[in-house]
Amino acid sequence: MQPFNKKDSKNMVLKNYESVIILTPVLAEKQMQEAIASFRQLITEQGGNIVREENWGLTKLAYPIAKKSTGFYHIFEFQAPGTIVAKLELAYRRDEQVLRYLTIALDKHAVLYNERRSKGEFNKPKVIKEVTI
Amino acid sequence: MSKVKKSSAQDDSFIFNNSPLQFKKKYCRFKKSGIKYIDFKNADFLMKFVNDQGKLLPRRLTGTSLKYQRKVAEAVKRARHLAILPFIGDQLK
Numbered sequence: 001m002q003p004f005n006k007k008d009s010k011n012m013v014l015k016n017y018e019s020v021i022i023l024t025p026v027l028a029e030k031q032m033q034e035a036i037a038s039f040r041q042l043i044t045e046q047g048g049n050i051v052r053e054e055n056w057g058l059t060k061l062a063y064p065i066a067k068k069s070t071g072f073y074h075i076f077e078f079q080a081p082g083t084i085v086a087k088l089e090l091a092y093r094r095d096e097q098v099l100r101y102l103t104i105a106l107d108k109h110a111v112l113y114n115e116r117r118s119k120g121e122f123n124k125p126k127v128i129k130e131v132t133i
Numbered sequence: 134m135s136k137v138k139k140s141s142a143q144d145d146s147f148i149f150n151n152s153p154l155q156f157k158k159k160y161c162r163f164k165k166s167g168i169k170y171i172d173f174k175n176a177d178f179l180m181k182f183v184n185d186q187g188k189l190l191p192r193r194l195t196g197t198s199l200k201y202q203r204k205v206a207e208a209v210k211r212a213r214h215l216a217i218l219p220f221i222g223d224q225l226k
Contacts, residue, residue, distance in 0.1 A: 102211060
């Protein structure tokens with residue numbers, strides 16, 4: 001894979017992305033961290049800077065994927081040029097440990113939301129006022 | 134009080150989940166409370182927009198405006214892909 005060229009990065013617009021991966025539950029804690037570290041390295045190599053990460057640990061899936069009923073969820077939020085997405089998703093597809101992935105571009109409301117969410121503002125019940133349907 | 138519409142007792146009550154005697158105007162909860170982004174990672178919140186089979190509820194029942202219904206649908210579909218919500222369920226609620 002081509003190393004990211006710093007010279008090109010000046011012309012590129014950075015966008016906000018969020019990438020969720022589900023890793024297979026058969027991994028040991030250390031293997032999982034290694035897999036995540038390799039993706040983290042890929043993002044920074046390709047000119048992205050990671051804004052925040054979130055690890056849900058071993059989580060139950062709503063339906064079985066590849067005969068597994070649990071998985072490790074990990075969420076990257078990063079700023080990067082658009083060229084990163086194809087490379088990152090190629091790396092996900094090549095890696096057998098990744099059960100599922102989803103990369104989305106975030107709009108300004110989403111960035112704001114994730115910022116507030118990381119501060120734990122939404123854990124208080126009063127923020128989202130609910131109405132019974 | 135004369136302006137309050139009277140519904141025919143039984144038929145609407147299950148939709149409005151309300152007193153069968155009068156309509157309550159439905160409203161878009163996102164517009165009212167100023168929610169601009171619907172998070173696909175929040176399963177508990179998205180569960181309010183699907184029925185007990187896991188199907189999306191129509192705007193007719195939830196009162197959501199079209200703008201936010203599209204966002205709800207997108208968020209639910211993303212959550213399904215990531216196994217946060219099921220594609221099909223049985224007695225989810």
